Amino acid sequence: MNNFIKLEGNMKRLAFSLLLIFVLLGSYQMLLAQSYQIVWRVFESGGSEGDIVMSPTGDIRASICIGQPTAVTEEAFVTTGGDYRLYPGFRKIDLDLRDPTSWITAMVRYSCGNSFTVEWAGKDSTAEDGPGWGIWVYDLQYRVGELGVWTEWLDSTTATSATFGPDDPVTVEEGETYYIRIRARDKATNVAEWGEPETTTVNYQVVFSVEVASGGVDLDEDNFIIVSYYLDDPATPVVDTLWSGHPEALCVIPGSEASYTQLSSASGTDERWMAETPPSWVINSTDPISATYYHQIAPVITLDGTDATHTVSTTSRTIFGATSTESGLLGSWSDWVDRSSELAFSRATTGTPPLFAIDDTAWIVSNPFADTIHYMFGEVNVTVEVDFIGGEVITDGMTYPSPYSAIWTTATTHSISVDSIQFVGGDTSVRYVFEGWSDGGERTHNVTPLSDTTFTAHFRVEYELVISNPDGHDTPDPSEGSHYYPDGTGLTCSIADTVYEGDGYRYICTGWTDGYGSVPTATGTDTSVSFTITEPSGLTWNWREELRFTVVNPGGRDTPVPAAGDHWYAPGSSISGYITEPHTDGYICVGWTGTGSLGDGFGTEFSFIITEPSSITWNWLPEGTEVVTLTVYSDYGTPAPSVGTHEFPSGTEIFCTVDDSVVSADERHICTGCTGAGPLPSSGSGRATPPLTLTVNSTPTCNW
Known part of the structure; x- marks a missing residue:
């Protein structure tokens, strides 16, 4: 780079140009550490005030500011084209080595918005050196809070005021304090130190x-x-x-x-x-x-009749939304009470005997007022009762018919009570169960009435439901016995349809009888009945006994009557049965084996009266087994084997029996014995034969 400063001027102003050169040399004595060659030229014309005058070569310009200061901009010191360029004005230029000063002239201490205005000023003159070249630009920085970091806000500005916020240079927030500091730079490139900050706190x-x-x-x-x-x-x-x-x-x-x-x-x-x-x-x-x-509100209450022995208390008073009570009051009372709340005083005084208020002792306070409560000795009328006709009450340990009335001394204490369950007139089908007193007390409690009072014991009505199950089968619901239910209770009475007890016995519920009260009907065939109880009620469950008769048919041959399986009959029922086809599938039916009310038998038919669980097992033999027939004849009675032809395996031993006698409406037939062909005797007597071994066809005949 060539180290030249070119100064051009009009030859007619050579003296001024030389002066300018000397000033420039002095201004840059701190910058020039080596020799420089100074070259100047003259301007052809000085021009008019305010004009910009260029040198003939066009590389130097000067501002015509005769008689006033001339701005020397930072651009004057920018190196271009290898030369230092300086744009002076036409006046005397003094040496300026002093820093300019600057300060904030207007900045609110507390702001009611999220933006505020900052104003500032500066000067470039000192008492020692007089005026400098003048303020060139200002730099401003901000900091958020005491511990914040200084941050550039405005750099190289010529403005002297600006708005801080609401979002530039930072979002301004309520409660924060913002610090602003400033420094100035003058036209001789002197840069001042940062000044002390000013603050604005955003409210x-x-x-x-x-x-x-x-x-x-x-x-x-x-x-x-x-x-x-x-x-x-x-x-x-x-x-x-x-x-x-x-x-x-x-x-x-x-x-x-x-x-x-x-x-x-x-x-x-x-x-x-x-x-x-x-x-x-x-x-x-x-x-x-x-x-x-x-x-x-501050009411004034006169407590007439009170003294040091007979004092009263506030029983209800609200102040600042809270309950506050006082005792030992006499004469008069006045204090603050929340409006629309209750102010109340005790109805009885202290002392023996106490005095009692004859006036109202409570108010809902809405406006200032004055009133008087008179306290004196008195009596109260008391009634103790139950809420149904025919009940009893207990007062001071004595039982009385309801209602009981008495006159008590005011504020004396008495005991009241009732039995928890009561019946009227010995009728146990309706009972009354205690639920509570009108004053909220326990079943037995003390009362201290201060005025005429009725104490009512409240009971609920309950009706008796009697369930009978005389045969004792199953457990009905409700269970057998007496039960009580409140009036209006919805009920369902039920029992099992069938109950099996022991081997071969069962009981069938046939419904109920003796229904009364709220039970819909006196009798019914169902095992369940629903109703709402509104009066004493009851019913009796009924049962039918049945006995099992089991038919067993090994091999499943033929279709016996009754069919194979379990059958149920009422005791005393007459049961008959038979085999339809004695010769079936290569087998022949030769009789049965019986249990219970049915004994063993021969043939293909049976009949008996069932009195206990019984069974029959049909007996079959393969076809080809040697069999003989037994044909029974009898005009009366019920012989066994029965009248008719029966087949037995050859060699079977049997007895033939019949009734001793048979009585009809107007005559009696007596069996005189059984005779016949085969192993039977040709003559005999009695209702039974001796044991017979059947080896041939036989024809026993019962004689009458």
Whole structure:
């Protein structure tokens, strides 16, 4: 790079140009560490004031500012084309080695918005050296909070004011403090140190409100609360007014205190709106602030008749939403009570005997008032009763028919009671069960009436349901016996259809009889009945006994009657049966083996009266087995084997029997014996033959 400074001027102003060269050499003595060659030229014409004059070669220009300062811009020191270029004005240029000074002239300490204006100024003159070349530009930086990092805001600006926020250079937030500092640079390139920062704290926008507790009259513009807070000076509070439904959004210094007056503006000696404690807060957020005020009344109550021995107490009083009672009161009473709440005094005084109030002792407080309670000796009329006809009550340990009435001394204590279950007139089909007293006391409890009082014992009505199951089969629901149910209870009585007991016995429920009361019908054939009980009721479950008769037919031959399997019959039933085809599938039926009421038999038919569980097993032999026939004849009775022809394996031993006698309406037939062909004797007597071994066809005949 060529180290030249070219100065061009008009030869007619050579003296001025030389002066300019000397000044420039002095201004850059700290920069020039080697020899430089100075070249200058003259301007052909000085031009008019305010013009820009160029040298003939076009590489030098000068501002015509005769008689006033001339700006020397930073551009003057930019190296271009290998030369240093300087654009001077036409005036005397002094040496400037001093730093300029700058300061912030306007910046709010506390801001009520998310942006604020910063204004600044500077100068480039000192008492020692006089005026400098002048302020060139300003630099500004910001920092968020005391521990934040300094960050560039405005660099090389010629402006002297700017708006900080709401989003540039950073999003401004409530509760934060923003630090701003400034420095200046002059036209001789002197750069000052950063100045001390100024701060702006962005206040919180907080909504303040008040409300009146339930039961009170709202605050209004004539009866208000004063809020005190700090807006722009932490040492000087400002105030505003609040009332119901009239909140205020206020700008408050972060960390400062806000407070409300404890009493409203219109509060007096007998009516007030008051907060329980003086409301105050330290504001550290934008959270809304509210306080509750209680509308309170101060009644004046004269307690006539009271003295040091006979004092009373408050039994109900609400202050600031909480219950507060006092005792030992006499003479008169006045204090604050929440509006719309109850104020009540004891009806009896202390002392023996006590005095009793003859006036109302309780009020719902709505406006200031004065009243008197008179206390004196007295009696009360008392009735103790049950809520049904015919019951009994117990008073002071003695039983009386209901209702029982008496006169008691006021505020004396007595015991009242009732039996938990009562019947009327010995009728056990309806009972009355204790549920509670009208005063909420236990079944047996003490009472101390202060005025005429009726104590009623409440009972519920229950009706008896009697279930009978005389045969004892199954367990009915409800169970057998007596049960009680409240009037109107929905019930279902049921029992099993069939019950098996022992081997071969079963019992069939045939329904109920003797139904009465709420049972829909006197008799029924179902095993379940539903109804709503509204009177004494009952029923009897009935059963039928049945005996099992089992038919066994080995090999499943033919179709016996009754069919193979279990059959059930009532005791005493007559049962008959037979084999339809004695010769079937290569087998021949030769009789049966019986149990229970049926003995063993021969042939293909049977008949008997069942009195216990019984069975029959048909006996079959293969065809070709030697058989003989036994043909029985009898005009009367029931012989065994029965009348007719029966087949038996040859060699079978049997007995033939018949009734001793048979009686009809007007005659009797007597069996005189059995005779016949085969192994039977040709003559004989009695109802049974001796054992017979059948080896040939035989024909026994019963003789009468």
